[in-house]
Amino acid sequence: MSPSIIYTITDEAPALATYSLLPIVQAYAKQAGINVETRDISVAARILANFADLLPADQKTPDSLAELGALTLKPEANIIKLPNISASIPQLKAAIAELQSKGFALPDYPETPSTDAEKDARARYSKVLGSAVNPVLREGNSDRRAPKAVKDYAKKHPHVNKAFSPGSKTRIASLSADDFFANEKSLTLAAATTAKIEFVGADGSVKVLLPKLALQAGEILDSTKIGRKSLVAFYEQQIAQAKADGVLLSLHLKATMMKVSDPILFGHAVRVFFKDLLTKHAAVLATLGVDFNNGFGDLVAKIEKLPADQKAAIEADIQAALAAGPALSYVNSDKGITNLHVPSDVIIDASIPALLRAGGKVYDAKGNTGDTLALVPDRSYAGVYQATIDFIKANGPLNPATIGSVPNVGLMAQAAEEYGSHNKTFEASAAGTIRIVDADGKTLLEHAVEQGDVWRACQTKDLPIRDWVKLAVNRARLSGTPAIFWLDKARAHDAQLIAKVELYLKDHDTQGLDLQILPPADATKVSLERIVKGQDTISVTGNVLRDYLTDLFPILEVGTSAKMLSIVPLIKGGGLFETGAGGSAPKHVQQFTEENFLRWDSLGEFFALAASFEHLGITQNHAKAKVLAETLDEANGKFLEFDKSPARKVGAGIDNRGSHFYLALYWAQALAKQTSDADLKKAFTPLAEKLTNSEDQIVKELIAVQGKPTDIGGYYQPDNAKASAALRPSATLNTILATL
Numbered sequence: 192m193s194p195s196i197i198y199t200i201t202d203e204a205p206a207l208a209t210y211s212l213l214p215i216v217q218a219y220a221k222q223a224g225i226n227v228e229t230r231d232i233s234v235a236a237r238i239l240a241n242f243a244d245l246l247p248a249d250q251k252t253p254d255s256l257a258e259l260g261a262l263t264l265k266p267e268a269n270i271i272k273l274p275n276i277s278a279s280i281p282q283l284k285a286a287i288a289e290l291q292s293k294g295f296a297l298p299d300y301p302e303t304p305s306t307d308a309e310k311d312a313r314a315r316y317s318k319v320l321g322s323a324v325n326p327v328l329r330e331g332n333s334d335r336r337a338p339k340a341v342k343d344y345a346k347k348h349p350h351v352n353k354a355f356s357p358g359s360k361t362r363i364a365s366l367s368a369d370d371f372f373a374n375e376k377s378l379t380l381a382a383a384t385t386a387k388i389e390f391v392g393a394d395g396s397v398k399v400l401l402p403k404l405a406l407q408a409g410e411i412l413d414s415t416k417i418g419r420k421s422l423v424a425f426y427e428q429q430i431a432q433a434k435a436d437g438v439l440l441s442l443h444l445k446a447t448m449m450k451v452s453d454p455i456l457f458g459h460a461v462r463v464f465f466k467d468l469l470t471k472h473a474a475v476l477a478t479l480g481v482d483f484n485n486g487f488g489d490l491v492a493k494i495e496k497l498p499a500d501q502k503a504a505i506e507a508d509i510q511a512a513l514a515a516g517p518a519l520s521y522v523n524s525d526k527g528i529t530n531l532h533v534p535s536d537v538i539i540d541a542s543i544p545a546l547l548r549a550g551g552k553v554y555d556a557k558g559n560t561g562d563t564l565a566l567v568p569d570r571s572y573a574g575v576y577q578a579t580i581d582f583i584k585a586n587g588p589l590n591p592a593t594i595g596s597v598p599n600v601g602l603m604a605q606a607a608e609e610y611g612s613h614n615k616t617f618e619a620s621a622a623g624t625i626r627i628v629d630a631d632g633k634t635l636l637e638h639a640v641e642q643g644d645v646w647r648a649c650q651t652k653d654l655p656i657r658d659w660v661k662l663a664v665n666r667a668r669l670s671g672t673p674a675i676f677w678l679d680k681a682r683a684h685d686a687q688l689i690a691k692v693e694l695y696l697k698d699h700d701t702q703g704l705d706l707q708i709l710p711p712a713d714a715t716k717v718s719l720e721r722i723v724k725g726q727d728t729i730s731v732t733g734n735v736l737r738d739y740l741t742d743l744f745p746i747l748e749v750g751t752s753a754k755m756l757s758i759v760p761l762i763k764g765g766g767l768f769e770t771g772a773g774g775s776a777p778k779h780v781q782q783f784t785e786e787n788f789l790r791w792d793s794l795g796e797f798f799a800l801a802a803s804f805e806h807l808g809i810t811q812n813h814a815k816a817k818v819l820a821e822t823l824d825e826a827n828g829k830f831l832e833f834d835k836s837p838a839r840k841v842g843a844g845i846d847n848r849g850s851h852f853y854l855a856l857y858w859a860q861a862l863a864k865q866t867s868d869a870d871l872k873k874a875f876t877p878l879a880e881k882l883t884n885s886e887d888q889i890v891k892e893l894i895a896v897q898g899k900p901t902d903i904g905g906y907y908q909p910d911n912a913k914a915s916a917a918l919r920p921s922a923t924l925n926t927i928l929a930t931l
């Protein structure tokens with residue numbers, strides 16, 4: 192049987208790019224006897240898979256996510272994972288509506304489920320919500336870095352990191368007490384047990400919140416909470432402060448990966464900001480069932496149902512509230528969408544680096560930029576961003592032409608730390624205690640809570656920690672680079688982790704390596720002091736900082752996280768190759784449908800493919816796969832050298848599709864030139880010649896279609912025929928590829 196690589200079908204811009212890139216990759220791989228198969232793990236496919244038993248036979252969709260999750264536990268796994276939507280409730284509802292309009296008899300999303308059928312539908316939809324894909328596939332730790340060719344390219348063609356204006360008021364604000372950071376408790380399990388999580392009321396009554404929590408020996412278990420009253424008081428103070436300072440208020444959370452806690456934190460901000468409006472219209476809003484955890488946009492959508500005069504009265508009060516409060520930062524000023532409209536519009540890992548690159552600025556209601564008071568309520572990681580702001584203010588913006596790099600080795604496997612905490616996160620229904628009790632009835636961890644406090648527990652298993660320490664040592668050795676473990680002994684969880692790091696480092700030869708452990712803000716400072724001297728420093732971090740830093744440093748170093756190499760060596764021996772380190776770029780889809788121009792940069796896919804072929808070559812001793820990897824590496828180098836990434840705007844040159852043509856051209860040329868495999872040489876020599884001779888014609892055809900609206904027959908589930916036609920508009924290129 193020929194070996195297989197799985198290429199994931201996802202959402203939005205990367206899914207559109209796939210219509211153009213995948214046929215090229217499949218045609219090339221086939222010559223080497225390698226199948227590139229697809230599995231659809233888009234939001235739409237995951238919704239349909241979760242309702243498969245209720246849909247007619249011709250509408251049944253397989254559960255490809257479960258299949259791939261199982262595959263990651265096998266040594267033969269070789270998966271290319273493109274970014275996917277981690278859906279918020281507004282996005283989920285939009286996807287359901289689209290599928291219903293296409294004839295799928297799906298139930299509506301039940302906001303307040305009461306019947307059994309509604310409760311069942313709600314439970315099924317919950318599985319699709321938020322970051323529901325990545326934690327399933329990430330059965331390994333993370334190795335994300337900018338390839339040397341990308342750094343060289345950035346040095347030659349530096350993007351602009353804007354300077355902060357003199358006296359810039361941009362800063363980060365966090366709680367000073369009673370947050371997740373302050374309240375954290377942590378321990379390491381001496382023996383395996385099956386615990387449960389309980390709420391004990393003030394009257395002593397016990398309610399089980401989670402009946403079964405399997406805990407392994409050696410695993411780190413934490414619990415913590417953020418106090419509702421403290422959070423609300425914080426928002427009140429900061430809203431007043433932003434107004435007094437005359438800066439734009441912005442809120443930065445991770446409502447996608449932290450799908451239980453962060454929508455609640457988001458909802459409180461909305462309620463505090465629009466307090467007077469909500470008090471005045473409390474009765475109507477209650478009737479409408481407005482849920483501010485879904486953002487202020489939930490109100491905007493639901494008042495549509497009201498009689499015109501009632502709606503107009505609320506709309507006038509919305510305008511009054513916006514005028515009275517501090518100015519808000521906007522996601523889309525043309526459409527009047529503020530930072531507080533949808534919890535998944537502003538996602539901290541991408542949003543803060545973007546404002547740092549822009550000189551500490553965000554957009555206002557008119558599309559102008561201004562300084563911001565950026566709210567990051569919890570202190571666990573906020574210090575990293577403030578330290579970066581302080582450094583840039585003191586030293587000027589980072590210069591991509593000269594700076595070094597901060598690659599990352601991230602503890603991620605087996606839903607490590609906060610990003611695995613959804614099923615262990617609860618909003619306290621009343622005052623009392625939330626506790627974790629082991630199989631012997633002994634309380635492991637507990638917190639006193641008040642109504643509305645958000646409590647959560649996190650698990651970090653021992654095997655992933657050992658693997659992470661090993662990966663860090665290997666990367667430090669292979670790259671000859673100092674490595675810093677970003678851990679703070681003042682944090683309960685980190686103190687437990689530090690003990691393990693110190694222990695497991697002894698399993699390795701660390702002679703001559705420069706390894707340190709520093710709290711995150713200090714590690715930021717040291718890494719930045721080194722980066723401006725052109726020096727590299729590996730960041731070895733937990734799961735959240737893995738996520739934050741792999742957007743932060745790439746965006747400052749090379750302008751985007753799209754160009755990252757993002758490898759997940761699976762613990763069981765397989766390989767998961769993520770593409771880039773960013774997301775699915777929703778704005779790019781809008782641009783494509785309006786102007787037939789796709790600015791998505793597939794460089795992350797190109798690097799992931801090369802790594803995937805290399806992995807196949809090594810693990811299956813597959814000589815032709817090795818040749819594909821080597822030649823693709825060469826093509827990637829040439830691609831960067833000749834600067835064939837998509838332009839950003841229509842009229843400025845090739846888009847994503849043109850970039851795929853150049854990859855195909857350079858890859859074919861490298862395959863024709865190589866001498867280690869005669870079959871491949873024979874197959875690709877005529878192809879390279881045809882592509883080379885038709886370059887002008889193909890580029891002309893690809894550019895000719897740009898500039899007009901285009902129809903792909905859907906957002907969450909595009910029509911395959913329409914999308915394929917739209918993304919493969921060069922008849923010349925298609926004909927040449929078909930000759931392979």
Ligand SMILES: NC(=O)C1=CN([C@@H]2O[C@H](COP(=O)(O)OP(=O)(O)OC[C@H]3O[C@@H](n4cnc5c(N)ncnc54)[C@H](OP(=O)(O)O)[C@@H]3O)[C@@H](O)[C@H]2O)C=CC1
Pocket residue numbers: 273274275276277278325447535536537538541542751752753769771772773774775776777778779790791792793795
């Ligand atoms: N691995 C995964 O599955 C990930 C998924 N996500 C999901 O993606 C969605 C969007 O998240 P968001 O926070 O907006 O972050 P994105 O990274 O999607 O978008 C932020 C900006 O980054 C730029 N960008 C990112 N990738 C590329 C690329 N390949 N080519 C060109 N530009 C790129 C774009 O800038 P510009 O507009 O200036 O061109 C884009 O608007 C969410 O649903 C989120 O949950 C997010 C991160 C990782």
Ligand SMILES: O=C(O)CCC(=O)C(=O)O
Pocket residue numbers: 277321322323325326447448540737738741772773
């Ligand atoms: O799974 C998600 O929601 C996003 C993942 C992400 O941002 C990352 O891993 O960098």
Ligand SMILES: [Mg+2]
Pocket residue numbers: 540738739742772773
């Ligand atoms: Mg991220």
